Amino acid sequence: MANKPSIPKGTRDFSPTEMLRRKYIFSTIEKVFQKYGFLPLETPAMENLETLTGKYGEEGDRLIFKILNSGDAWGGVSEEVKKGLATGEVAPGKFASAVSEKALRYDLTVPFARYVVQHQNEIAFPFKRYQIQPVWRADRPQKGRYREFYQCDADVIGSTSLLNEVELVQLFDDVFSALGLHVVVKINDRKVLSGIAEVSGQPEKVVDIVTAIDKLDKIGREKVEEEMRAKGVSDEAIKGIAPLFDLKGSWSEQRPLLEKWLSSSPMAQQGLKDLSFTFEAVGALKSAKLEYDPTLARGLDYYTGAIFEVKAAEGTMPGSICGGGRYDDLTGIFGLKNMSGVGISFGADRIYDVLLETNKFPTELGGSTKLLFANFGEAEAMHCLKLLRTVREAGIAAELYPDQVKMAKQFKYADDKGIAYVAIIGENELIQGIVTVKDMKTGEQKAVKQDELISAIA
């Protein structure tokens, strides 16, 4: 089986059953996005390489899929680079940019920022857009981690109002109510985290402190402190951060402690004020629980204000199923200053896994045939064709078995495809003007008049 076809590492086929479920997730999210006033946007699968490089950090650059220039890519390489490659003076990474000027998109946020800058004069701000498209990463695949996967993003750009944060929390709640899943929405504010770094005496170490704290629930307090020490955070500063680990309870319980502890940092005070506003304004939620998580940090360093993460309250999925946050200067790298935005992203693949595990997918997902006409031969089939039309006009998904084969095979087809009813019109039924309808679930069979067919299977 050496010639057995296959697909690239980390990519997947989606079977019809999987696609019906995926579309159910996507369309649920999309409907809610639209209900909140977000408009659809699509950008190309590939961007200019220079649009993407340098936006995701050093690690990120390595994970960008680059596209080889068409034509004679090698011919476009300068003699200098060719020589350098041979001697090892030119790194392979440098060579890549010599033969590649396009790359597959790595996320939806950077192409969105590019779009906003490029079309700034046509856009009405605040601009609310959603985008549901695949992205590609040259990462090593693992369970729940692929080289091609979908992101479902919604962002508001050009507004600093905290009402946006409030609405996004409500949007999370709406989506997971529609999907019937209980979740915990965790929230924090980067300003508070910066304040903690400030109070500890090493404000320049925010990023290192934050990424270490982010791992708290995974590796424990000791290892977090160890990592901070390894990154050059002083023992004194680590001591200064210590109160964070003892924080417990609800937001209203934690808030006074934080205010006291971080009283010397105006930035932290602002963050706490913002969080309070969000907690108050969000109001009652249906399926989600909003929780303050002082250790929620999120890796991406472009976040500047609120940060979100959603975890399933059911099932065994350990990681987050959604994320998001506010960024003050996403478009600055493309030359448009003072554009604050806040956005969220749904991890469709992980949501799929959770819904499957917890058995939350509706049993009947639109798209599957409800009624199959068995094929008894040319005359009967022609007759069925007419009935088929009226059934379909009534909005019922129906099909006629195209070949005249033995009944067992046709029934098996209906069974395999999960079709609820089979209409049998053989010689007898044709003469009498009736239809024998079989319920595939119960196995019951009854004869009805032709014009009663629709009500018989409704």
Next chain:
RNA sequence: GUGGAUGUAGCUCAGUUGGUUAGAGCGCCGGAUUGUGAUUCCGGAGGUCGCCGGUUCAAGCCCGGUCCUCCACCCCA
């Protein structure tokens, strides 16, 4: 990118210290039943043992390489 495990039929897996013709269950196809699926009975097809090389009289089994999948790390959705 680092470290580890795995790969045998469409799927899930057996396969003895290296020894003739590599097995099972499920699925698939045909028949029992020329107007009835899911249940029953009978029969059948399907494998270059991931790929390449090495050791050996002899390799699914031992050795090396390579690819895939999985796990941990890094990072992330």
